[in-house]
Amino acid sequence: MxxxxxxxxxxxxxxxxxxxxxxxxxxxxxxxxxxxxxxxxxxxxxxxxxxxxxxxxxxxxxxxxxxxxxxxxxxxxxxxxxxxxxxxxxxxxxxxxxxxxxxxxxxxxxxxxxxxxxxxxxxxxxxxxxxxxxxxxxxxxxxxxxxxxxxxxxxxxxxxxxxxxxxxxxxxxxxxxxxxxxxxxxxxxxxxxxxxxxxxxxxxxxxxxxxxxxxxxxxxVDGIFAAHPGVVYEPHSIPELTYKEMRELAYAGFSVLHDEALLPAYRGKIPLVIKNTNNPDHPGTRIILEHQGATVPVVGIASDDKFVSINMSKYLMNREVGFGRKVLQILEDLNIRWEHMPSGIDDLSIIIRERELTPIKEQEILSYLTRELGVDEVEIEHGLSILVIVGENMRDHIGVTATAAKALSEKNINLEMISQGSSEVSVMFVIETEQEKEAVRALYDAFFRSNN
CATH class of the missing domain: 3.40.1160.10 (Acetylglutamate kinase-like)
Structure with a gap:
């Protein structure tokens, strides 16, 4: 059925x-x-x-x-x-x-x-x-x-x-x-x-x-491509993805399938296949719970623009109990959703989508962080893109992040920050939007064309 x-x-x-x-x-x-x-x-x-x-x-x-x-x-x-x-x-x-x-x-x-x-x-x-x-x-x-x-x-x-x-x-x-x-x-x-x-x-x-x-x-389209065909010339279609991989790719800009559409089918353990009405005999891309056999470490590369980073520094931040909660409280009060939060011992950045901000909200955030939390430095950086390499098998392969960083370095693409979740399904890079397309092409060449 x-x-x-x-x-x-x-x-x-x-x-x-x-x-x-x-x-x-x-x-x-x-x-x-x-x-x-x-x-x-x-x-x-x-x-x-x-x-x-x-x-x-x-x-x-x-x-x-x-x-x-x-x-x-x-x-x-x-x-x-x-x-x-x-x-x-x-x-x-x-x-x-x-x-x-x-x-x-x-x-x-x-x-x-x-x-x-x-x-x-x-x-x-x-x-x-x-x-x-x-x-x-x-x-x-x-x-x-x-x-x-x-x-x-x-x-x-x-x-x-x-x-x-x-x-x-x-x-x-x-x-x-x-x-x-x-x-x-x-x-x-x-x-x-x-x-x-x-x-x-x-x-x-x-x-x-x-x-x-x-x-x-x-x-x-004939399923889901490993990169956006408007950016990469003739990228290959992906025969099989897991739900986790598809979720990551959909979040980071793959518009073939709405990311919220994955949840009911995922919970119901229903296999999903993306097919082409104009080419129905093509097998398309199958989305399943777990890969059936061996696969490559990176299955796809996605990117999305219009991100903003709130960057703050405070000496001995790591010793201040409740600091992170207080920072997130101002975002909640302003009805702002955050996407990522990489940190160091004295530094914290919060990545949000540009549409979440208005000039008034920006001033509220800057004022709160400076006046209430006493941060030493704070800036709001615009014009950022998120670049994601996705693959559940990355955890079993050494050097995936190194390969990506090397490919970007060779194209003189500066990394604003790097983040990886505990599931190790994806690695995220934040870069300047003006370098987004070149970065996608560099990563595609590094992970796919080099193997041909």
Whole structure:
């Protein structure tokens, strides 16, 4: 039994939907299909989700929304026309789109989520009908019926534990069930979306709930590459990753799979495979709990920018009980999440994402550290990137960090700091953002091209 998820690029046009149909038809074990909203048909096109955001903004401002409604409805109708069947669902889809503009604006915390979720929800209705017209017994299932119950956190919904028991009941269906991704329903029946890339999360939740044998996540690439193909020329695809490795790579910039989507499948011990809708025979990248055989020490290299480092020094810092707690307290008071915290005996640095800071918060931090904690020196350094080499087998190989440091040194790339967690799944380097791409290429050459 397989759960299969298709992203927006896989559902953007009639041509893509025909590929999706053939993929589902080719394997009777593909019983649960989670769908995103239609993506871009070309570079100049607009995603349906982006059109819904525009529609929402016009509606709350009291502007005329007729053009927004017509564009979105016509976007679905165009796919129906290209596929060449007469859709009964289009009447329901058109009504669902126009009815969004009848929802209350005041005191409606879930209005934005309801608008956004309409892309996935209506696409699922259309795809279920298309499948039925092509000899697949398919049924649209709203997340409410499926049992995807979530917390009341608009834009950041969390699945409630009781949902999994309800989801397991879906196993009894003889039909192919088409489930819209990206959102669930709260206890008081409000539409509430997951965070970005939320359809991946839905797919993972459904896979765990129905105790699937495999969760297939179809995108527009042949699995996951060892480095970003926009930075490294023709990097190789990775045949197998562990969940821990994928989590590290997703955190550090690999956008193929939402990192939160890993958790339900990981806890449910469901194998996951990333595959290409446009090349479905390619084996893709398989994500599992543990490697099945020998593998290389480094499986992938990732990087991400827009980081900031709060650097502070205080003589005899290590002897001051509670110093670290007091530093983190100011971040908590300012609602700032921290990422890493390397330290020395008299020095401490805290790495945070740039979006967490504002000029006012910066001044609050500097003032607190100087006035309340009496640090000798403090600075906030901007323009930093995090570079990560990932591989669970690094712990069994000597010299991995030395190889990385040597490769960066030969390219005159200065290391601001180095950090490694106790699990030894990854080694992190902080460098200046202007050197990020060159650093990724240097590490890829050191760990992969040198072995060819």
């Amino acid at each position: 397989k759960v299969i998820k298709f992203g927006g690029s896989s559902l953007a046009s009639a041509t893509q939907l025909e590929k999706v149909l053939n993929i589902v038809k080719s394997d009777p074990e593909r019983r649960f299909v989670v769908v995103s909203a239609p993506g871009k048909r070309n570079d100049e096109d607009t995603k349906v989700t982006d059109a819904l955001i525009k529609y929402y903004k016009h509606y709350i401002k009291g502007a005329d929304v007729k053009a927004d409604q017509e564009w979105i409805i016509n976007r679905y109708q165009a796919m129906v026309d290209e596929l060449g069947f007469k859709s009964k669902e289009m009447v329901k889809i058109a009504k669902a789109i126009t009815d969004l503009a009848t929802l209350p604006i005041e005191d409606n915390d879930f209005l934005h989520d309801t608008f956004l979720a309409a892309g996935e929800d209506n696409n699922a209705k259309l795809i279920a009908e298309y499948f039925r017209n092509n000899d697949i017994e398919a049924r649209y299932v709203h997340p409410r019926e499926a049992g995807i119950l979530v917390s009341s956190e608009p834009g950041n919904a969390r699945i409630l534990p009781g949902s999994y028991d309800k989801l397991e009941e879906l196993r009894e269906s003889d039909e192919v069930l088409i489930i819209p991704g990206f959102f669930g329903v709260t206890s008081d029946n409000q539409i509430c979306t997951f965070s970005r890339g939320g359809s991946d999360i839905t797919g993972s939740i459904v896979a765990a709930g129905v105790k699937a044998d495999l969760y297939e996540n179809f995108t527009d």
